Amino acid sequence: MNKYINKYISIADFLAEVLGSNTEVILHDLTDYQKSIVYIVNGHISGRKIGDSITDLMLEFILSESKGNKQFICNYNSKNIEGKLLYSSTYFIRDDSNKIVGALGLNSDYQEVKNSLSFLTSLLPNYVDDKLSSLNIIKENLSSDGQELTLNKIDTIIDQFNVTPTRMTPKEKTEVMKALEECGIFNIRGSVQEVANKLAMSEPSIYRYIKKIRT
The missing domain is CATH 1.10.10 (Arc Repressor Mutant, subunit A)
Structure with a gap:
């Protein structure tokens, strides 16, 4: 684990405690794509573990925007290896030269909330929520393979x-x-x-x- 990642472990524990068991908190060391996951809390959400690889979104970001100053991306959809929809955000960790060397990710399982919303909206047949209609747009695949x-x-x-x-x-x-x-x-x-x-x-x-x- 590189030195820039290590200091985020306590933050990961803090976020996991605050957000609860429905949110996975994960740290990637992007100096080793093959085994990028170096710390994870609530890994049951995505089914991944320490030693698993980088995700497709991480690779895409490194390709398209790593030379810029973008620090995070929030509120996008992902799916785990079982195909379950998750609600995700990623904070990018940079070194002293502004190179991305790691990432802190949050992946939340709101399936029960979604089911409740589906029931409520079924009582309002003319109600359309743009955010709900975009839930099937997947930006990241949380695979351990x-x-x-x-x-x-x-x-x-x-x-x-x-x-x-x-x-x-x-x-x-x-x-x-x-x-x-x-x-x-x-x-x-x-x-x-x-x-x-x-x-x-x-x-x-x-x-x-x-x-x-x-x-």
Whole structure:
């Protein structure tokens, strides 16, 4: 656990005590994507544990906004490995150079509250709540499976090019590799093999692209 994360353990315990057993409080050390979870309270909410991997939203944020000054994102929807909808917020922990090195996350299970609201709104057939209608928009998948995360991220990036991998030009493949490198996919164990399978390429070819990009 890096030194910037350690001081947030007492804050995590404090939040867990205040918010109760329906909210998971979790600390990620983002210097190790493969085993980013270093502290967790109420892990039954997402089904994850210490030593599990980074999430897809974390990778997306690191790719798109890590060079900025955004400190947190609040009130978005996620789902756990059982598909249950959760209500989430994330505070990003930065080092002295402003690089994101960790995150403090809150994931709340409000299923009972949602069921109660559904019953109440059923008594008001003309009532529409915009917040309730957006509950199915998932921004984060709280999976403990690093391979699943890797596959989902690879698919997301490849789909942006609107062309099947077997028809990609070397330039397009280079752009795919750059995007994967920037969001840290190649720091996750087994990712090279998964990328090779998705792009119908050999692993040595993937390593050559990585070397070219990094140099």
